Amino acid sequence: MLAPDSVRVVRATADTVVAHGSLITGRFYDRMFDAHPELLDLFNRGNQANGEQRQALAMSVAAVAGHFAGMKPVPLTAIVGRIAHKHASLGVTPSQYVVVGRHLMAAIGEVLGDAATAEVIAAWDEVFWLFACLLVAEESRQYERAGSTFSRPFTPHTVVDVHRDTEDVTSFLLEPDEDPARPPLPGQYVGVAVDLPDLGRQIRQYTVSSAPGESPLRITVKRHRADGDRPEGMVSTHLHERVRVGDRLQVGPAFGDLVLPRGDSPLLLASAGVGTTPIVAALRHLVAVGSTRPVAVLHADRSPEAHPLRADLVDAVDRLPGASLALWYETKSSRRKGLPLGTKVHKGLVDPDLIQVDPEAHALLCGPLPFMRTVRRALLDRGVPAERIQYEVFGPDAWLGSEEPSQASGAGRA
Structure with a gap:
């Protein structure tokens, strides 16, 4: 928990820090990479170049600070887990948080100028280290479960x-x-x-x-x-x-935590584009264990020819007695041969009114943000609780700050 004085300062300065969030994170990355160019190995340079990583970091810092200060609760466990999985896959070490903290506080001071008093910097430093300690602890657990270490991640x-x-x-x-x-x-x-x-x-x-x-x-x-x-x-x-x-x-x-929930509850597996990859893995697993769970599979793509792993997905659905398949292609498709009996093929983008789901289902979503927002909204409207909707983002996860962060859950990666 934040100290009472730090809560007061964070609440008083949160709007200012958020308003300057992109400037702060931009300055932070510039400072850190100038001093430690070896850390560029850990970051997607494309996401650095187009600003996505900076925006996602600014949103995450603002959301977590608001949570610690009691301003707006966020699913902290999900956020920590999502980031810890990503960091563990990169081989992030505990000592690197010292570097990050030093340059992040310096960036806040440089951007806010006279407003960044010693009291302000101390309060935001406390926010950072509360968050960092949670991440380091979870990353250590992830390494232990994976049978790996910080020093030998590959x-x-x-x-x-x-x-x-x-x-x-x-x-x-x-x-x-x-x-x-x-x-x-x-x-x-x-x-x-x-x-x-x-x-x-x-x-x-x-x-x-x-x-x-x-x-x-x-x-x-x-x-x-x-x-x-x-x-x-x-x-x-x-x-x-x-x-x-x-x-x-x-x-x-x-x-990564976009994994099948245990048990025999109904499932909705929804993907678009290359987001089909975790869905295909899940379906192949269900086939391997002889699952009879009800599984509604939904996939959207430009065309059947652009649909990755289409044969794998179709074969798995065909072999699962409780599975159904709905496909959306932006171009009209005549490729219906070999599709499982009852498959529905639609033209255009996903129509939320046509998504059929059991309110007791667990849902796994993977694909572009607009697609996942559409599907998620449809599921919520049909009575699926937010805590049973998991998602995965390919790239920096900017969903946290843009859509009901208190209800989002899942994993994000690049």
Whole structure:
């Protein structure tokens, strides 16, 4: 808990800090990378360039500070868990929080100027360290569960097959040098570290699209092409253009909390685009264990040809006695052959009025934010409690500050 004096100061200065949030986080990253350029290895440079990472950090700091000061409760456990999973997949160490705290407080002082009194800096420093201690503790637990450590987060894997799923999506099958201490849970992701010419090491997270225990391990990667101000994906482009069978990749243990809930409750698995990867892993797991749970599967894409892992998804639904499938394609589709009996194929974007769900269902969502907002709103309107709706964001999670943070839950990653 924050000290009473710190609560008073945070409440009095929260609006000012939030109003300058992007400036503060921008200055923070500039300062930290100037002093510690080696930390660039831990950050997605594309998200740094387009400002998404800075915006997400500003939203998170504001939300957590408001929570600690009793201004607006947020799902702190979910937020800590989501960020801790991401940090563990990157190999973040406890000592790095000292660096972050030093430069974040300096950035607040530089941006706020005379308003950043010693009392103000002390109060916000207390907020940071409360949050940091929660994260370090949870990250330690995550490393222990994964059978890994801060000092050795990655192990070599050999690429044994490369399969092009669509024009922009490729799957890589990987054999580890040593068996993982714990197989991935369905829906989790692994960190993949690559060395890029002239840039050094970069790490990205990719969902394991194979079922737990399947060998070899499969990751499915979308190539991010340049789009407006957004540069092409450095790591995804490298994997698509340069990685071949026989190459070696450094891969971390599995993390992430977008996993199937235990039990036999109904499920809604909703995805769009490459967000299908955790859904396919979950479906393959359900097939492997002979599940009879009611499962409503919903996927949206540009076209059947652009739909990653379409054959895997269709096959799994067909083999699950309690599963149904609804597809939305932006272009009209005539590819109905081989679809499970009763599959509904719609043209256009997802229509929330056509989403059918059991109010007792647990829902897992993965895809672009507009898609997930649409589906989530429809589920809430149909009586599914917010705590039974999990989501995953590919990229910095800016949902926290933009849509009912007290009700959001799930995992976010890049």
